[in-house]
Amino acid sequence: MGRKNPNIVITGTPGVGKTTHAEELARNLGFTHLSVNQIVKDEGFHEGRDEETGSWFVDEDKLLDYLEALPLHTTGGYILDWHACDLFPERWIDLVIVLRCDSTMLYDRLTARGYTGKKLEENMDAEIMQVLLDEAREAYREEVVVELRSEGTRDLEENVERVERWVEQWREDHRD
Ligand code: DAT
DSSP states (O other), X not given: OOOSXXXXXXXXXXXXXXXXXXXXXHXXXXXXXEEHHHHHHHHTOEEEEOTTTOOEEXXXXXXXXXXXXXXXXXXXXXXXXXSOOTTSOGGGXXXXXXXXXXXXXXXXXXXXXXXXXXXXXXXXXXXXXXXXXXXXXXXXXXXXXXXXXXXXXXXXXXXXHHHHHHHHHHHHHTOO
């Protein structure tokens, strides 16, 4: 028997709104929000972090083993929130949302978060070069990947509604 609910990845450059979207969607849909960065930190699935950028050197095998042990791929209903997406096996994932944000706005969000120097620069470059979108398109089938703008509360509301409708449709299509 297949999954009762889809699994959704929300990805994008830090500051685009992954957490905000994931929390609201999880609340509305009754899904489980997995903040993958938090798991990496809490469970120690890393070998330290880059001093300059603060990003973790992730132990991907340990992280995958942890995710594999969850009912994610049997029941579904998970929202995976991470700045990377090509680690997750394709068969687990039904929708990949890549959030995008105007660079001036992203700059303000990241500086408000205390990002400076190389860390700020690298993330700004990543958004401008659409690194995460390309990564998603390389890792997943075209029809699974959706790019959504996340620049204001209106976008947030529209995106959440759109994903909720998509989940409804998914359930219709996957009824036993
Ligand atoms: P991420 O998890 O991708 O790092 P976040 O959800 O923590 O991003 O958002 C960063 C900040 O930007 C936070 O203060 C909320 C704000 N923000 C993000 N997307 C937004 C949107 N669509 N409308 C209004 N504020 C938004």
